[in-house]
Amino acid sequence: MEKAVMLEKFEQVKDLINGTEAVNFKEKYFARFFSGDITLVFDKVPYTLTFHKGTMIDVMYGKPLTGINFGLGGTQAQWEDFYKHRNFQLATSAKRNPNCFEFLGSSLAFRQNNNVIAHLLRVIAMAMAK
C-alpha cells in the first residue's frame, strides 16, 4: 500500500483508538499506562505510532531515531491474513503459526505491553476494513 494511503489509514486508526475504542484500549487493555513508540513494518516499510498514556498522538513514516522500542513486522500477505482473522495471539505465535509476524525491538517491552499492541492491531484491522 502506498505511503500516502497508509498514513491516511493510520489517521483513521488514530480516530478510532482515541474515539470509540478509547475506553476499551485504555481500561480493558491497560493502555492508560503506556507512553512510547510502537513500530510496525509492512513489507519492509516502517511506520511508528507514538502514544501518551494510551492516547495516540503521532504517526510517522520510518523508525524512531532512538531505535525501535518494540513492534512487529510482516509482509503485506501476512498483514492481509491478520486483517481477516484478527487473532493477534495466533499472528504472533511462533509455536502455532509458521508464518507469524517478526518481533521487533525489546521482547520484554513487547511482553509488558502485549495487551496494548494486541488491541492496536485489532483497531488497525478495523480501519483497513473500511
Added chain:
Amino acid sequence: MAITAKYLIVDGVKVCCETNNGPAQKGTIVCLGSAGRDSRQFHGIMDELKEQFEVVAFDMPGHGKSWPLKGNRVISEYHEYGDFIIKVVTELGIINPIYIGCALGGNTVFYIAQRQPVRAIVSMAGGDYTPNVDQSVIDMLNYPYSNVQYSHYDFTESLIGSAASPENKAFILWGVCSECGVVKAADYGGVFNGFDVRAGMRDITCPTLILRGEQDWTAIEDKLKTMMESLISSPKVVYKVLAGLGHYSPQESPLLVAGVISEFISNR
C-alpha cells in the same frame, strides 16, 4: 449437598481436595486442570454431574488452596506432576478412576493412563506432545518486570470461545488475573514444555474421549488425528469438536461438556 473440601497430606504437602459428593457407583471422575489454575475450573462440571457421578478436583502444590512444595517451589516436570496426581488419588482411596483433564490436564491424562489402570480418560485441549519453547518465553512467565496477570490477559481472552456465557468468560479471565508467576512458569515452562508421552500411547487400554473446542486456535486437527491413530490398544476412541467453544471448554460451557462426558462414560 454442595461441593465440599478437605485437606490431605501427600509427600508432606497440604493438598486441598474438593468433591461434589455425588454417587460413586459408576466410577469417580478426577479432574486435572489447566496451567496455573485451580480446582474452581471444574465447579461447573461438578455441579452438572452431581446426580450421576462423584467428581473430585484438587489443587496441585502451589495452586489454589494447596501449599507449595518445601522452599516455596512448585512441581515443574511432567513425570513428577503425573506421579503426584497418582499419589493424591491413591491417598483419596479412589480405585479405577475416570480422569478428565483440560489443556495441561488434557496432556496429563495420557501420562497417567500409560502407568495405571483407569476406567476411562477424557482429554480436552490436550495432547501427547508439546514441543520445547524458547527459554526467554519461560523466563518472562516469572519475571520481576513482567507480570503474567497482565501479559497473559489478551492471550487468555483469545482462547475463549464465542459461545461462552459472559459470566463464564469473566471467571476464566479472573483466573488469569489471579495467576502467580512462579506457578505459571512451573506449569507452562516446566511441566508442559517438552511434554512427550508419544512412545507410550500404544499402552493406553482404556476408552478415550478427545474433545476440541471448535474455536481453540491452539489445537491443530492434523496433530490430534495422528495422536488418535497411536491409541491402538484403546477399545474405543471418540473425537468430538465442540461448536462455539475454545480452549477452556469445561469452564466455557459446563452443561454441554458434562453432557458429552456423561454420554461417553455411560456408553464406553
